[in-house]
Amino acid sequence: MSVHDKIDKIDDxxxxxxxxxxxxxxxxxxxxxxxxxxxxALAQQVIADEGAAVHIAKATEKxxxxxxxxxxxxxxxxxxxxxKVTVYTGKVELGTGVRTALLQVAAExxxxxxxxxxxxxADTGASPDEGLTAGSHTIADSGSALxxxxxxxxxxxxxxAAKHFGVSGSALSAHDAIIKAPDGRSMTYGEAVGLVDxxxxxTPESPLKxxxxxxxxxxxxxxxxxxxxxTGGPSYVQDMVMPDMLHARVVLPPVYGAQLLxxxxxxVLKMPGVVDVIxxxxxxxxxxxxxxxxxxxxxxxxxxSQWSAGHALPxxxxxxxxxxxxxxxxxxxxxxxxPAGAPLKxxxxxxxxxxxxxGSIGPSCSVAQFKDGHMTVWTHSQxxxxxxxxxxxxxxxxxxxxxxxxxxxxxxxxxxGADDVAAHAALIARDMAGRPVRVQWxxxxxxxxxxxxxxxxxQVKASLDAGGxxxxxxxxxxxxxxxxxxxxxxxxxxxxxxxxxxxxxxxVPMVQPExxxxxxxxxxxxxxxxxxxxxxxxxxxxxxxxxxxxxxHMNVFTxxxxxxxxxxxxxxxxxxxxxxxLHDPRARDVIRLAAEKFGWPRAPRKANxxxxxxxxxxxxxxxxxxxxxxxxxxxETGQVTLEHAEVAVDSGQIVNPDGIRNQIEGGVIQxxxxxxxxxxxxxxxxxxxxxxxxxxxxxFSAVPRSLNVHLLDRPGAPFLGAAEASMGPTAGALxxxxxxxxxxxxxxxxxxxxxxxxxxxx
Numbered sequence: 193m194s195v196h197d198k199i200d201k202i203d204d205x206x207x208x209x210x211x212x213x214x215x216x217x218x219x220x221x222x223x224x225x226x227x228x229x230x231x232x233a234l235a236q237q238v239i240a241d242e243g244a245a246v247h248i249a250k251a252t253e254k255x256x257x258x259x260x261x262x263x264x265x266x267x268x269x270x271x272x273x274x275x276k277v278t279v280y281t282g283k284v285e286l287g288t289g290v291r292t293a294l295l296q297v298a299a300e301x302x303x304x305x306x307x308x309x310x311x312x313x314a315d316t317g318a319s320p321d322e323g324l325t326a327g328s329h330t331i332a333d334s335g336s337a338l339x340x341x342x343x344x345x346x347x348x349x350x351x352x353a354a355k356h357f358g359v360s361g362s363a364l365s366a367h368d369a370i371i372k373a374p375d376g377r378s379m380t381y382g383e384a385v386g387l388v389d390x391x392x393x394x395t396p397e398s399p400l401k402x403x404x405x406x407x408x409x410x411x412x413x414x415x416x417x418x419x420x421x422x423t424g425g426p427s428y429v430q431d432m433v434m435p436d437m438l439h440a441r442v443v444l445p446p447v448y449g450a451q452l453l454x455x456x457x458x459x460v461l462k463m464p465g466v467v468d469v470i471x472x473x474x475x476x477x478x479x480x481x482x483x484x485x486x487x488x489x490x491x492x493x494x495x496x497s498q499w500s501a502g503h504a505l506p507x508x509x510x511x512x513x514x515x516x517x518x519x520x521x522x523x524x525x526x527x528x529x530x531p532a533g534a535p536l537k538x539x540x541x542x543x544x545x546x547x548x549x550x551g552s553i554g555p556s557c558s559v560a561q562f563k564d565g566h567m568t569v570w571t572h573s574q575x576x577x578x579x580x581x582x583x584x585x586x587x588x589x590x591x592x593x594x595x596x597x598x599x600x601x602x603x604x605x606x607x608x609g610a611d612d613v614a615a616h617a618a619l620i621a622r623d624m625a626g627r628p629v630r631v632q633w634x635x636x637x638x639x640x641x642x643x644x645x646x647x648x649x650x651q652v653k654a655s656l657d658a659g660g661x662x663x664x665x666x667x668x669x670x671x672x673x674x675x676x677x678x679x680x681x682x683x684x685x686x687x688x689x690x691x692x693x694x695x696x697x698x699x700v701p702m703v704q705p706e707x708x709x710x711x712x713x714x715x716x717x718x719x720x721x722x723x724x725x726x727x728x729x730x731x732x733x734x735x736x737x738x739x740x741x742x743x744x745h746m747n748v749f750t751x752x753x754x755x756x757x758x759x760x761x762x763x764x765x766x767x768x769x770x771x772x773x774l775h776d777p778r779a780r781d782v783i784r785l786a787a788e789k790f791g792w793p794r795a796p797r798k799a800n801x802x803x804x805x806x807x808x809x810x811x812x813x814x815x816x817x818x819x820x821x822x823x824x825x826x827x828e829t830g831q832v833t834l835e836h837a838e839v840a841v842d843s844g845q846i847v848n849p850d851g852i853r854n855q856i857e858g859g860v861i862q863x864x865x866x867x868x869x870x871x872x873x874x875x876x877x878x879x880x881x882x883x884x885x886x887x888x889x890x891x892f893s894a895v896p897r898s899l900n901v902h903l904l905d906r907p908g909a910p911f912l913g914a915a916e917a918s919m920g921p922t923a924g925a926l927x928x929x930x931x932x933x934x935x936x937x938x939x940x941x942x943x944x945x946x947x948x949x950x951x952x953x954x
Contacts, residue, residue: 254396257336258282262320265348266390268341269298275369275382277302278310279342282322283334284574284598285313285417288915289851290330292415296847297335300408301342301401303366311416314598316580324575324677326606326738327706328814328913331847335911340398345390347399352387353379403845403907410905412850417600429572429599430557434628437559438467439483440620441490443476444637445689447878448735449503452476456496463489470623473691474499477620479629490634504876506733512544512649515670519727525704525714532663532720535655537761541754543939545648545746547734547872549639549881551889554602556609557632560617562625567594571614572601578678579611583618586681586694594618605862607643607677607737609633615684636882641685643737644872646672648709650750654719660762662773664721669747671709672729673699676737685735701728702742705813712744712920715751716809717773734874740859741919744810745866748920749927749941752806756928757937766805766928767792776809778842781904782818783807785840789902790820800825801835802933806924810917815843817856817917823929830949832930834864834896837922842904843914852914853901859918860899865890867923868944 252263262268262282270278279298285291291313299306313319322334346366353371354361356379365372369381403409420427445452452474460469460478465485470477478493480486506514559570567589573579576596584594601610617631633641648671657663681687682694702708710726759769767787774780786792787805794803802825807818822836839856846852869888873880881887923941930944931937936951 255394256340257333258320258322259337259340259394263393265341265345265392265394267320268338269345271381271385273382273386275380277304277369277381278312280312280319281334282314282320283325283330285600286325286604288855289415289848291417292413293331293847293851294335294338296408296413298338298342300406301339302346304368306408306413308368314576316576317595321577326574328810328915328917331911332913341394343398343400344394348388349381349384352384356387409847412848427600428554428602429570430554430602430632432559432570432599437628437630438479438481438624439486440477440479440629440631441486442616443490443494443497444641445474445502446499447502450499453498453500455493459496460489460493463492470620473689475619475686475689479620479624505874507876508874511647515647515649515729518731519670519729521728521730523701523726523728525710525726526722526724528722530720533657535663536658538653538655539757539761540653541939543650543750545941547644547647548866548870549642549644549872549887550605550608550739551887552603552605552608552638555633555635555638556613558614558617559628559630560621561628562621565593567618569596569614569618570599571596572599572610573614579614582678582681582684583615586615586684586687587618587622606739609638609641611678612685615686619686639882639887640879643676643735645739646674646709646732646736648746650746652750652754654758656758656762660764662719662758665719666723667713668725668727669710669713670727671743672732672736673701674708674738674742675702699730701726706811707743709743711742711811712747712808714812716776716779716812718775741916744920745923748808749923752924753927765793770807779809779816782816782840782842785902785904786818786820786838790838792820800827800933802929804925804929804932806921806928808921815841815912815914815917817841817921819921819925821925821929823926823933825933827952830945832868832944833894836898837896839901839918841901841914844906844909844912846903846905849903852903855915856901856918857899859916860922861890861895863919863922864926867926867941869942871942
């Protein structure tokens, strides 16, 4: 189904007029709903999706995945009398291919070709509320829900047909929305749905197919979102065009805490195409008929505005020392004691990571329209429901009068400016009642007002016994939550700038086993004595929030670097040393597979080349990843190239092999960029990383020469999220390979560039 066919289907459901239908972009509008058991049934609270708290009722706690919180079957699957099948998810496409994979899951259990299904994603007007699309939860939670919901719907339809035909359900077959009996009689899903009510709660047991019979799950179905992207078709919220649409640009403060003192509004209003200049406290924007007119007016408005001094930023030279002072909560997340041999040798080390930005290719964008007291916002937010609630609070509107519709954005990687620009669009649209308003941040705004990934410090100390085994492990980290997602209006940047500003909700640590800054701080290795401390900071000097893998990138880097240091002290091969301390058979399988494919241990390397190995199980809950890499180093410049990588992955039952490979490959490349080169530039006055020259990311010339991903399929096993699983292991393998190439044990990220060159020269 093409993008425009999807738009037609969406518009038929929502009653959108022909004029608007021709202009709306992206198939992301949804019709569905979810009803919950009564409040008295609420029994427990769980943490999922990067810290979004959800309540689960006793009546639903045994259901699969997101069925726990959206238990009604028709919240997921609707069938009309004509036999058209529409499947819904509350998750969103962020470029990871989940829209395709989730479609495959539903198609498999509905016994339908994917092309026959209309598949729609998150919209607060109707879709299941699945919170955030984050933390590699989509396939694990929404995929599990759809697998079971689709199986149960198919089972109900077949049972209804069997009763109608007077035969056993086992005698019937279902294929492409048609149920057939051995005697030739048939019934469409549309006819069968007239005999059964799908508005019923799911059950804990589902008539799931034997994985050996799967024909859609486990195949590399081409991604449904790719054709438009590679042909220049409308694919992103940045592409949206609507009738009578206005364009707006905002002026943001030059530094945190700066107050708007004066503007040159009268001069800007005289510029061609300018419709209005909107100011509320320090929230400042210009609205124009055309986009380039809005850009020109924004530049003039920014140049003519005066601001107070604002807050000083931290000294970048003391960031890691300062972290130990502002980390005021000390949380023990693991402490085990057992018999162990006498320690013979003790090692310790400290590692650091700087602030980094998301670096989304497309600056954040949103379209909003305020009409008849209702606000509709088209957004690339990762969580349309949390955003809807925050916008309603900011606008003083009932929640039912605010609708957030997901449309894919060009670039995400975590909590970037998507929610903030949506708030800008809503505030401006309120003053432009009736007309759609498109707002896009400028590149320098996307960089300088990003929610950066927090800086971190980690320290580890461990001892070896006479046999070379680890007998104790003492680990500590200093950082923040890594998750300042939108839980109230005060976490929206524009809401903080208003004349009557909203106050951000306080920062709280995310609990294990998900974790935030302490994600993956508890190693999967087995040690007789283990202690892990999270020194949590409820405040940070820069705006920070979630970036892919949160603290796992740094924690796995630390653990895997130190495992190599310990293996060297024990005189052991790094792979054999890891296997010695791992009891999980699936972990051992991926380590052995990566080592085998790489040819570990390698023969002696040529000059300035090195090899490294690392392992991790994302959040100790999701996919297993082991990776072996070879790097080359230009000693005169500190340039590092990841020449070759072999990666082994176990993500349970594989839905789309090519999709998993895409995500692992992308994670390896992005983690290489973070680990080797990325660091936010700032001084005590300003953020200085405002473009791609002041914040370099890995270039095409430096991507791996060879990168192979090997998948271990586990038919029938639970889905395990893989999208963020390679970030940490890649960092650890790179650090270990650089030591092999240079003899320098690098513990401060980024590892390459001038810092490496100086270490080599010294």
